[in-house]
Amino acid sequence: MKFRRLCLALSLFGVALGAQADSLRVITHSSFEVSKPLLADFEKQTGIQVELIKAGDAGEMLNKLILTRANPIADVVFGLDNSLAGKAEEAGVIAPSTLKSDGRKARYSLPGGLVSTDYGYVTLVYDKAWFAKHNLPLPKSLADLTLPAYRDLLVVENPATSSPGQAFLFSTIHAMGEERAFAFWRKLRGNGVKVVKDWGIAYNTDFSHNGGGRPIVLSYATDPAAEVAFSKVKITESPVGTLPLPGAVYQQIEGAGLIQGGHERAAAEKFIAFLRSKPVQQDLQTQMWMYPVMQGTPLAPVFSFAKEPAAHQTPSAQEIRAKGQDWVKRWTQVVLK
């Protein structure tokens, strides 16, 4: 009986797997990427074994941290941003870091004991080929998107389930004020805005550049550069462009922090310093498509395709902490229900 022998072999193989050593537990959102050699170098130099745990979207990750705060599942967190910093502080999941500066300055900082590591912009992105083919001028303001000419052209992510979706909602409120912003959203709903669960669906399925039906998508300001880098053939102009309209640019500052009740404090601090080190600041640009937060870090050449927006409309972390949840609830009422 072959399968009996197979079963026996399989179970022996199972027993052969050993236990694991103590190490630094790092929890990140699922978009976290750092080049493997860099991480290996860090482990070799510091003698710290890094155990990475990917916990889904940033909001989902924070909820896991809040739920398990009595008995934390990690020692250090990467990927909380200015939208979530307030909630994290309120829930008391972050322990203040005592990281010393190495002389270099950070462009932006985060409240609530978080250490900023990178930043980027959530904004509208359009399909250049589509607009050229349909001979339609680009919208000049967010209000234009509620006009019949731009009917059924926009796809956005749901603020309740996606960080960029939430960012866009916040930036419209910051630019227009709450009442006018929700009036705008109501009109947008009437003009056929499509709402999807997460960024991947919006960008890769619904965006016309990737075969979908919507030539304007809520995404990131670095997309034009990423499109050039990931193109199948070498190109000299990006097929997509950004629409940094007033009320549609949100500055996202990401950072790392020690987890309240976590172990391995010293190692955790070293890991945060590692994230701010020159090689990682250089590396994260084309790994995560974010800008380095440390001043004096040279930009990757491909970033010449992604101009940093001149202005942004981002509410303060305090304001988001106070009203963010209510805004999202109200948005769900206005746009979805």
Add this chain to the structure above:
Amino acid sequence: MRSTRVLALLPLALLLSLAGAPLARLMAEGAGTLSPAFLFDPYYRWRLLWSFTQALATCALALLFGLPIAWALARFDFPGRRWLMRLMMLPFVMPTLVAAMGVLALFGPEGVTGVMGQDTPWLLLYGNLFYNLPLLVRSAQEGFARLPASRIMAARTLGASPWRVFWRIELPGALPWVCSALCLVFLYCFSGFGLALILGGQRYATVEVEIYTLVAYELNLGDASALALTVLAITGLAALGYAWLERILARPLRGMALPRSAPTGWRQYALLALAMGLTAMLALAPLAAIAWRALWAGAAWQALADPEVWGALANTARFTALALAGACVFGLAHAFAMRRSVLLGTLAFLPYALSPICVAFGLLLLYPGLSASLVLLIGAYTLLAYPFIARGLAASLDAVPAHLPQAARTLGASPWRLTWRLLLPLAAPALRRGMAFAAATALGEFAVTLFLSRPEWMTLTTLIYQRLGRPGAMNQDSALVLSCLLMLLAMLAFVLIEWQREEARDAGGR
């Protein structure tokens, strides 16, 4: 028989520690806010109602399309019949992610058919059918095939038309088989998560997806628990119905079955063509679409040279092997324990009836130290994979005629010897098929891997998910190529384990 019930402790411990306790733990966390008020929220009501409707609609469609296929397979002998039977099994071993990619490759953006199915309920229904049609066909086919020839012959002699024979004799005779399959179809569709997450969109997602949103993004544990309990109650009823029907079906055969014959006349040929056409359209087209689009992906095939892909492949193989070993142990124990027990049979469905997201979050709360440990990951894989072995094996053990073990005992065989030399060899085909399903489940599992994941444990499914989440045509194409690879792997697992089966049991095996 009584002594084998002790074996139930093993799977019960697994169910309790990895499914029951985590769920209870999460609900305890949200107990303060748990209230029946959610039933009055029109939004949740719509979610529940839609979940129910899409499950029922899938049942109806599976019946409509499945019965002609099943009847043709049960009555006609034709070249390629065996192949068709085997191809019908393919969807069942396909990972959810591959199925969803296949449906999107057909009806999504830049789909092969050019038809856009997005934002319609049809996408999800088609995906549901892809998975569940084979289930109904195989079960109904068996029901038709087992019908005593004498009854059909008598009706024909008395002058009944083929239609009349079908409606009055064959369909009522096969009804228990059909109903048991429908219970399963309903259960899988109602508690479905992966397909609905990808194909349902904002509007046509199921209640499981809503629970996911409530827990993961809103931390609204009260409403999530209430919904999860509702799902559990409804799927529990379906599982109970299935287990009860299975007991009826375990009765031994009476009378000779009708031999299959070559089709004659244009009507029979037309029916056969219809059956083949339906199978191709519903069960094979999504897979063909993936293969077709992957073929044209060109440069994306270089992705296979990426060491990351090889690492993921190795992990996939490792986890599948470990989960398969675990599934065999727990599956065997549960199968021997649950023989002729409706309750234990129903419990084998618990892993599907529970909301995966509630269980995953409950696991984090219950075992924070193990949140990213291999033990927990393999445990979760095993939990999802072992019922396939348990159920198939139990049905096969129930079908062993009582006089065989009695004879062996009379001849002095010990219970161990009896199991090893008689029962296991008799149930070997069912065990193999269960192992094929279990392996396929572990291969394609992505819900658990997403929650309890570490980067160095990247599997093919998580890699595909990661590529889908990145911008650029290159990443999308490589996701497609990797899906094709995963599809081939699932087929390989299927062929390796299932193919050696003797053909003699083709009509009777399930």
